[in-house]
Amino acid sequence: MESNSFFFDPSLSHGNMFFLNPAAVQEAKSMMTTEESSKRRPFFCSHEDLYDDDYYDDHTPDKKRRLTSQQVHLLEKSFETENKLEPERKTQLANKLGLQPRQVAVWFQNRRARWKTKQLERDFNLLKSSYDQLLSNYDSILKDNHLLRSEVTSLVEKLQAKEDTTNKPPGQVPEANPQQQLHPVNMNQIELPIKTEDRLSSGSTVLDEDDAPQLLDSCNSYFPIIAPIHHSEGHNNRNGSVNDRSCFVDVFVPTTSPPHGHGHGESLGFWGWT
């Protein structure tokens, strides 16, 4: 903001120094009736008036005055570079803008609150999209799981049929092989005979229901807590679409950084820089 943006407007009763371009002043004047302008203090006036407590007593101090767009612009620029206000800068800004230091401080306070609200909104959206993605990945894993289960069923049936035809002499009941003891396992109400060593294998691609992500009771938290899935090392499904880590990437993402001046190394949440 250049100093030449100040100018004197004698047409207004208080003879104030305005911190506005003529168009903005015209706009402001049009907002105020003659009666109002005689009673009310316009929201941009001289430094002297702003520092004069008597002025407030004489001119209905309870009325709020909006800052001009240029004042707001400069404050915004200042906020971008540093969102906290040390006393020296507060005084400088106040002088430059024709405001009371207290007004500048209040503006920064409110601006920080607004920024925090927006940041909370952004964080919420990020978390929500991560959650949605996680859910969608889980659904696709479930589908894959069911596909593989039916494939196993069909293969086991074929194997049994083959064993029936090759091992069974005519008119004889086949003797059970103790090395190939088959155990019935309930998988979605399908009884599949699976060898013990297969059941105990940790390398199975097929997820049991117990391995699914657990949506725990999150108590006070809006977001459900998602327990980690215990993948086996480096497994892939048949088409390679699902492998370790690929399903749940970006679940925890860093939030955007606050305005400058809070340490560039800092991250994770607006309250980190307070």
Added chain:
DNA sequence: TTGTGTTTTATTGCCTCC
């Protein structure tokens, strides 16, 4: 014009830090 919702400015009270 008026009612209503949103935004902005300002105050209050409490807390933390020096």
Added chain:
DNA sequence: GGAGGCAATAAAACACAA
């Protein structure tokens, strides 16, 4: 204890639909 921060809130200013 004073200064400064934040949350909560009030109230004026503003936007906008009916």
